[in-house]
Amino acid sequence: xxxxxxxxxxxxxxxxxxxxxxxxxxxxxxxxxxxxxxxxxxxxxxxxxxxxxxxxxxxxxxxxxxxxxxxxxxxxxxxxxxxxxxxxxxxxxxxxxxxxxxxxxxxxxxxxxxxxxxxxxxxxxxxxxxxxxxxxxxxxxxxxxxxxxxxxxxxxxxxxxxxxxxxxxxxxxxxxxxxxxxxxxxxxxxxxxxxxxxxxxxxxxxxxxxxxxxxxxxxxxxxxxxxxxxxxxxxxxxxxxxxxxxxxxxxxxxxxxxxxxxxxxxxxxxxxxxxxxxxxxxxxxxxxxxxxxxxxxxxxxxxxxxxxxxxxxxxxxxxxxxxxxxxxxxxxxxxxxxxxxxxxx
Amino acid sequence: xxxxxxxxxxxxxxxxxxxxxxxxxxxxxxxxxxxxxxxxxxxxxxxxxxxxxxxxxxxxxxxxxxxxxxxxxxxxxxxxxxxxxxxxxxxxxxxxxxxxxxxxxxxxxxxxxxxxxxxxxxxxxxxxxxxxxxxxxxxxxxxxxxxxxxxxxxxxxxxxxxxxxxxxxxxxxxxxxxxxxxxxxxxxxxxxxxxxxxxxxxxxxxxxxxxxxxxxxxxxxxxxxxxxxxxxxxxxxxxxxxxxxxxxxxxxxxxxxxxxxxxxxxxxxxxxxxx
Amino acid sequence: xxxxxxxxxxxxxxxxxxxxxxxxxxxxxxxxxxxxxxxxxxxxxxxxxxxxxxxxxxxxxxxxxxxxxxxxxxxxxxxxxxxxxxxxxxxxxxxxxxxxxxxxxxxxxxxxxxxxxxxxxxxxxxxxxxxxxxxxxxxxxxxxxxxxxxxxxxxxxxxxxxxxxxxxxxxxxxxxxxxxxxxxxxxxxxxxxxxxxxxxxxxxxxxxxxxxxxxxxxxxxxxxxxxxxxxxxxxxxxxxxxxxxxxxxxxxxxxxxxxxxxxxxxxxxxxxxxxxxxxxxxxxxxxxxxxxxxxxxxxxxxxxxxxxxxxxxxxxxxxxxxxxx
Numbered sequence: 001x002x003x004x005x006x007x008x009x010x011x012x013x014x015x016x017x018x019x020x021x022x023x024x025x026x027x028x029x030x031x032x033x034x035x036x037x038x039x040x041x042x043x044x045x046x047x048x049x050x051x052x053x054x055x056x057x058x059x060x061x062x063x064x065x066x067x068x069x070x071x072x073x074x075x076x077x078x079x080x081x082x083x084x085x086x087x088x089x090x091x092x093x094x095x096x097x098x099x100x101x102x103x104x105x106x107x108x109x110x111x112x113x114x115x116x117x118x119x120x121x122x123x124x125x126x127x128x129x130x131x132x133x134x135x136x137x138x139x140x141x142x143x144x145x146x147x148x149x150x151x152x153x154x155x156x157x158x159x160x161x162x163x164x165x166x167x168x169x170x171x172x173x174x175x176x177x178x179x180x181x182x183x184x185x186x187x188x189x190x191x192x193x194x195x196x197x198x199x200x201x202x203x204x205x206x207x208x209x210x211x212x213x214x215x216x217x218x219x220x221x222x223x224x225x226x227x228x229x230x231x232x233x234x235x236x237x238x239x240x241x242x243x244x245x246x247x248x249x250x251x252x253x254x255x256x257x258x259x260x261x262x263x264x265x266x267x268x269x270x271x272x273x274x275x276x277x278x279x280x281x282x283x284x285x286x287x288x289x290x291x292x293x294x295x296x297x298x299x300x301x302x303x304x305x306x307x308x309x310x311x312x313x314x315x316x317x318x319x320x321x322x323x324x325x326x327x328x329x330x331x332x333x334x335x336x337x338x339x340x341x342x343x344x345x
Numbered sequence: 346x347x348x349x350x351x352x353x354x355x356x357x358x359x360x361x362x363x364x365x366x367x368x369x370x371x372x373x374x375x376x377x378x379x380x381x382x383x384x385x386x387x388x389x390x391x392x393x394x395x396x397x398x399x400x401x402x403x404x405x406x407x408x409x410x411x412x413x414x415x416x417x418x419x420x421x422x423x424x425x426x427x428x429x430x431x432x433x434x435x436x437x438x439x440x441x442x443x444x445x446x447x448x449x450x451x452x453x454x455x456x457x458x459x460x461x462x463x464x465x466x467x468x469x470x471x472x473x474x475x476x477x478x479x480x481x482x483x484x485x486x487x488x489x490x491x492x493x494x495x496x497x498x499x500x501x502x503x504x505x506x507x508x509x510x511x512x513x514x515x516x517x518x519x520x521x522x523x524x525x526x527x528x529x530x531x532x533x534x535x536x537x538x539x540x541x542x543x544x545x546x547x548x549x550x551x552x553x554x555x556x557x558x559x560x561x562x563x564x565x566x567x568x569x570x571x572x573x574x575x576x577x578x579x580x581x582x583x584x585x586x587x588x589x590x591x592x593x594x595x596x597x598x599x600x601x602x603x604x605x606x607x608x609x610x611x612x613x614x615x616x617x618x619x620x
Numbered sequence: 621x622x623x624x625x626x627x628x629x630x631x632x633x634x635x636x637x638x639x640x641x642x643x644x645x646x647x648x649x650x651x652x653x654x655x656x657x658x659x660x661x662x663x664x665x666x667x668x669x670x671x672x673x674x675x676x677x678x679x680x681x682x683x684x685x686x687x688x689x690x691x692x693x694x695x696x697x698x699x700x701x702x703x704x705x706x707x708x709x710x711x712x713x714x715x716x717x718x719x720x721x722x723x724x725x726x727x728x729x730x731x732x733x734x735x736x737x738x739x740x741x742x743x744x745x746x747x748x749x750x751x752x753x754x755x756x757x758x759x760x761x762x763x764x765x766x767x768x769x770x771x772x773x774x775x776x777x778x779x780x781x782x783x784x785x786x787x788x789x790x791x792x793x794x795x796x797x798x799x800x801x802x803x804x805x806x807x808x809x810x811x812x813x814x815x816x817x818x819x820x821x822x823x824x825x826x827x828x829x830x831x832x833x834x835x836x837x838x839x840x841x842x843x844x845x846x847x848x849x850x851x852x853x854x855x856x857x858x859x860x861x862x863x864x865x866x867x868x869x870x871x872x873x874x875x876x877x878x879x880x881x882x883x884x885x886x887x888x889x890x891x892x893x894x895x896x897x898x899x900x901x902x903x904x905x906x907x908x909x910x911x912x913x914x915x916x917x918x919x920x921x922x923x924x925x926x927x928x929x930x931x932x933x934x935x936x937x938x939x940x941x942x943x944x945x
Contacts, residue, residue, distance in 0.1 A: 029822045031892050048742070051892055052828060061828065066352050068395035068438070075355050075395060075436040114350040114588050135760075137742045138652060206759065207743075208651065222597055226617040237658040237683075241832035243891050253592040255857055256351070256585045258396050265396040269351075270857050272591070273830075278848055280583045280593055283422025287582055287596075287620050297619075301592070308598040324734075327832050327889030328678055329655040337651070423850065 001193065002167040002178070002185035009045075009165060013037050013093075015181050020127075021090030023057055025050045034092070045094045045160055048137060049321055053099050053249030055106060057092050058122045061246075061271045065118065065256070068265040080266075081121075089125045091177065097152035098142040098319040100130050102249030105306075105315050109252050127173045130154035132193075134161070134200050139320030141209035141333065147317060149204060150197040159193045166193050209318070209333055213341035219308035226300060230338050235295035237328040242273030244322040244331070245298070250315045253279070274298050299335045350588055353393060353438035354381050359413065361433055364500045365493075368465055369429055370405065370417045373439060381439055384408055386449055386473035387579065387607045390441030391587045392416060398424045401584045401602065404442065405468045407475035414439075417468040417500055443587040444606050447473045447551065447577060456549045457485035461562055463535050463554025464493050467500045469579050469606070470553050478512055487512070488544060492520040492535035492558075496528045518542060536561035539569075546570035552578045563610065573610040580605050580613075580620050596620045621749070624726055625672040627790050628697060631723055633664050635695050641721050642692030645683060647676045653747050654733040658683060672697070674749055677730035677772050679885050681705035681715075682838040688719040695721040700780040700794070704881035704917030705838035707783055711920045712879070714841045724782040726791040729767070729775040734893070736770050739763070774884020774897065777801035783918055801882070805901050824869060826892035829857065833869075833886040833896050839876035869899060877903035878926035881917035910934045 004012055016022045017037055025044050026035035032047040034054045052061075067078040095103075103123075110119035130152035133140075142149050151157065155174035159166040166189035169178040204210065216225070245251040255272035258265050272279060274297050280287045288294050306315035322331040337344040360372035375381045384390070384404050393399035400422070406415035420429045428437070447453065458477060462470045477484050489509060493499045499519065510517045520531040520538045531538060535558050546569050552559050559578055566576060582594040582601045589603035597616040599605065632644040648659035648669040656671045658678050679702045687694050698706055703724060709715045736744060736756055746757035754765040768776065779799045782789055808816055834840045834847075846852045847868065873880075873896075882904060886896040907914050911925035911934070 029826055029892075029894075031826055033826070051826075065349075070395060073432075073435045075438060077352060077355060077438065079349065079352055109590050109592075112589070116351075116590060117349045118351075135742055137737075138744065203759070219598065223615070223617055226597065226619075233659075236660055237678075239832060239835040239889075241835040241889075242828075242830040243832045243889070246828045246830045247891055252590070254585065254590075256399065256591070257857070258398060260396050267395070272585075272593070272857055274592070276831075276848075276857070278850070282581075282583045283425070293619065297595075300597075301595070305595060305598040323655075325891045327836055329650050329657045333651060 001189045002182070002187060003164040003189040003192075004167065004185050005164055006160070006162075008184060009043070012165075012181055012184055013043065014039065015184060016091050016093070016177070019089075019180065021088060022093060023054070023090060024093040037093075045131060045165075048096070048133065048135060048140075049319065049324065051321075051325075052247060053102060053319065053321070054092055054095055055099075055102060055249050055252075057090075057126065058103065058119050059106060059110070059252060059254075059271075062268055063118060063270070064266050064268045066267045067263075068258075068267065070264065078264075081118075089127070090122075091127045091129060093129045094131045094158075095128055095152070095154060096131060096133055096319070097147050097149045098140075098317040099249050100128065100152050100154050101142070101145065101147050101317045102319070103128070105250040105313065105317065106252055108310050108313065127156070127177045128154040129156040129158060129174075129177070132157065132159045132197070132200075134159070134196055136200065136204055136207060137320070138208050139323035139333075140204070140207055141212055141318035141320060143204055143207075143210055143318070144212045144214065145314055145316065145318050150200045159189070159196060161192060161196055164189060164192070209320075211343070212333065212336050213343035214303070214314070214336060215341035215343070217303040217307065217314070217336075217340060219304065222300075222304050222308065225304055225339055226296070228339055231292050231296045234330065234335060234338060235292045238275070238291050238295050238330055239327060240275050240277060240291050240294065241327065242271075242275055243325050243327060245273035245275055246271060247321040247325050249317060249319055249321070250302070251298075274301070295330075299332060302332065303336070303340075350440065351586065353391065353399075353440035355436050356381055356392075356414075356439040358431060358433055358435050358437060361431065364417060364502075365498045367420045368417055368498075368500050369420075370415050370501070371428065371431075372406075372413050372415050373437070374413045376436070380411060380413055382442060384414075384442035385446030386476045387445070387447040387469055388442040389444050389587075389602075389606060390414070390416070390439050391443065391584075392424075392428075393438045394424055394427045395438065397427045399438075399585075400424045401443070401581075401587060403469035403472070403579070403606070405471045407472050407479060409476055409479040417465065417471070419465040441587065443602055445604065447607050449473060449476055452575075453477070453549060454483050455485065457487070457545065457547065459488045459490070459544060459548040459550040461490045461535060461539060461550065461552045461554070462492075463558040463562075464498060465500060466552075466554030466558070467491060468553075470551060471501060471504075473551065474509065478509075478515075481512070481514075485514070486548075487515040488548065489515070489517045490520070490535060490539055490542065491518070492522070492538065492554075494522050495525050496521050496530075534558075534561075536565045540565045544569060546572070548575075550576045552576065573614065576610040577607055578610065578613070579607050582620060621673055621728065624791050625670075628672050628723070628725060629667055629670050631788075631790065632661060632667055632670065632695065635721065636661070636664055636667075640693065641695040642690070643687070643694050645680050645687060645694060645696040647671050647678070647697075652744065654731070654736075654744060660687065672725065674728075674731045674747065675733065677732075677775070677888055679705055679836070679838060679883050681709055681883075682836065682841070684715045684720055685709065685841060688716045693719055693721055695723060697723050697725050698782075698784065699725060699727040700782050701727070701774065701778055701881070701883050703783045704780060704915070705883050706917070707920040708879055708881055708917035709838055709841065711917075711922075712841065717920070722784045722787040724784050724787065724789045726789075726794065727775070727778075728794075729771045729778070731767075731770055732772045732888075736765060739765050739770060741765075772884070773887050773895070774882075777803075778884075802901065802905050804895070804898055805905050808898065808902070823894045826894055827869070828892060829868070830891060832889040832891065834872060836885045836889045837872075837876065838881070838883060838885070839879045840872070869894075869896060873899035873903060876900060878907060878914075878924050879916050880904065881915070906939070910939050 022037040027042040069076040110116040133149040155171045302315045356373040362370040405417040585591040589600040594601040644661045647656040649671045654675045748755045880900040
């Protein structure tokens with residue numbers, strides 16, 4: 001294990017940024033989100049939950065995909081990736097255990113056949129440096145999904161305490177990044193890390209959401225859960241906004257739209273939300289007309305449909321962003337507690 | 346550059362046929378004059394008009410047609426309206442094929458087949474009917490029941506009358522909703538007609554049309570003794586990617602784009618009622 | 621606040637039992653002490669979940685647009701600021717006034733859990749308010765915070781009093797207080813155009829286009845928003861750090877000007893804490909300056925400055941040049 005004094009972190013960022021892009025939690029106008037690092041940016045590794053998850057590093061909120069040039073009756077299709085280096089390597093730094101797991105959830109969608117090459121290009125060229133949590137809060141429930149917040153995976157795992165950042169490479173990519181920055185580090189840290197993990201685990205176990213019961217969310221209960229009368233009450237205050245979807249690290253619905261420019265038509269994709277009324281709107285009608293149906297879709301997808309399609313893996317990682325950010329305080333935990341199983345008080 | 350499924354191919358419209366007041370059939374080939382890609386009956390393609398949008402349409406032509414693809418498209422939204430205003434020679438974009446096809450090589454082989462369509466619902470069935478006609482010896486008797494609002498709304502009526510009706514071991518029954526001058530055929534709704542015809546319940550049936558027609562026709566077939574596991578239909582929901590990633594065409598844990606659009610009635614029974 | 625809650629519950633119970641109303645709209649308990657949700661109560665049993673505390677910041681008025689369409693009468697608890705939104709919606713014929721039974725309740729300023737957490741309490745297990753002290757219990761150590769530091773932004777400059785007269789008020793009506801709600805606006809006005817552009821650019825670049833501000837806004841009551849209408853030509857879901865995208869907020873502010881009651885829900889719900897209310901307040905301040913003081917939602921009748929023309933109206937150029945009458 002390696003360690004670097006906290007006050008030298010800026011040197012570490014600068015060193016990494018010399019050879020590749022570096023994305024990490026940065027405070028801007030009062031809020032912390034993943035941004036590209038440059039000298040002078042206010043880095044905030046201590047922030048437990050960035051507003052947006054790092055998913056937009058692989059799956060940007062808006063992304064140009066292709067361009068069409070039309071002349072008379074003819075169309076030319078241009079892959080916009082031709083005009084820039086799509087395979088530029090970058091480092092994603094400070095990813096929490098829940099957000100790392102969320103990337104695995106996204107991988108199952110975007111890397112499944114047929115592979116989404118926009119996502120794949122970025123994914124393959126990223127080195128992910130995770131950061132263990134030491135001060136989880138009451139909205140955290142990653143443990144419910146088998147995630148250990150004190151020992152996240154990733155190419156490199158780091159831990160942060162009052163004085164040092166501790167560093168451990170886990171993969172070949174991680175080793176190669178370590179080789180680039182090793183001169184800034186000294187050896188040691190095993191004991192401090194172990195002590196921090198032990199303390200944090202005690203807090204994690206005592207959190208109010210530590211023992212949610214998910215046992216009823218099984219594919220064989222799909223119809224029973226779908227028809228549950230409780231959805232009506234659970235969703236009544238839902239505004240139909242996209243906050244939960246857009247702060248969620250695993251939500252991956254997207255829209256594909258065309259934008260006319262003077263130089264041709266740009267076809268881009270952007271995040272979309274199943275909470276929006278026009279999400280499933282067709283020329284001749286809408287399969288989900290009420291907000292209750294849309295609300296139900298979102299949670300059924302995370303807790304039943306996705307696991308049914310992906311060997312039981314849930315598409316919630318317990319990051320608790322929706323718990324903190326829903327304007328009317330509806331969230332997946334309230335759904336789990338209502339429908340998840342007998343052991344939810 | 347890696348091949349990306351979301352980036353479409355350019356297709357050229359080589360022929361436009363006006364089937365009904367609001368349905369046109371578009372013949373499409375690649376810019377090299379050849380067919381854009383191979384498909385199986387029931388599969389779909391994403392057709393787009395850059396700047397307007399992209400929509401999923403079933404491929405109407407049979408895979409056995411090696412020269413071109415056809416799409417029968419009803420004018421009902423932004424993209425279809427622009428398509429209807431197009432002229433021959435216009436380029437569009439196409440990507441696919443997407444979705445699961447009718448089990449023509451598996452479950453349908455050797456069986457007597459019943460095709461029931463309403464209105465534009467004939468579009469996906471035309472592909473499978475012509476496929477069956479091409480490999481006629483592989484299949485038993487074929488019965489086609491097709492209905493529309495009026496005689497002018499019957500899609501592909503020329504092909505039906507000149508080709509399908511003359512096919513051996515094939516029965517074609519046409520019906521329109523209300524009596525009309527110049528129509529001496531059957532008048533009445535498809536579900537009622539199906540019951541009147543007293544069809545053999547051992548046939549494998551394929552239903553395609555508006556949801557209300559499917560609902561009542563299915564009920565009629567069950568009354569006649571048809572087995573749900575041998576009744577097929579197709580679903581249609583809003584789609585953007587066509588490959589199970591944009592997450593909007595799901596019914597329960599199935600995607601219409603990937604796991605459909607062809608479903609067995611028994612499969613649909615297991616899914617939530619949200620389509 | 622417990623005392624108020626008790627009275628509210630009693631009222632709700634009596635109204636439901638007597639059959640005078642078919643349902644009551646209020647707030648129900650969450651999992652923690654700080655996360656109640658708006659809710660409808662149709663039976664006395666359901667009232668066990670009823671709560672009214674320092675975290676009931678949500679404005680219930682907009683829900684009434686849909687709820688008033690249901691069979692029977694609906695009782696609703698409205699805080700002082702919520703009554704303005706309610707009046708405005710009645711004025712715009714969005715809510716059938718006859719179908720609603722308003723119970724106005726005291727507010728005493730609601731707390732912002734994000735501000736409490738930002739003050740260093742990362743796990744909150746209990747919150748107790750004693751006058752200006754907010755006592756927060758936490759396994760990481762208990763702390764006492766100064767209430768004005770941790771109230772919702774919309775409450776910090778609130779001087780609203782109940783504006784619904786024909787029903788009932790639970791507990792005393794707080795007299796209007798002297799606050800300067802335009803101080804932040806003046807600060808922005810005093811910036812150079814470049815500084816102001818930079819300020820908004822940085823703030824609005826955080827926008828994730830979740831539409832929470834629009835969906836919660838009682839003045840955004842269009843059946844179909846122009847930004848959702850595929851036929852409008854400007855429908856968009858993309859968030860794009862370009863000025864064109866930031867216009868979403870500017871257009872919205874224009875559209876609600878003269879009708880915005882300054883309820884502050886837009887800023888409360890913004891996941892990125894963009895001070896959206898300042899855009900609306902700028903319009904309110906300009907209306908005050910150019911047309912005389914006007915408070916939307918003070919009544920559910922009467923003319924409004926931006927929808928009624930008088931010969932003495934300020935000329936557009938004078939307004940732009942800041943030459944108020």
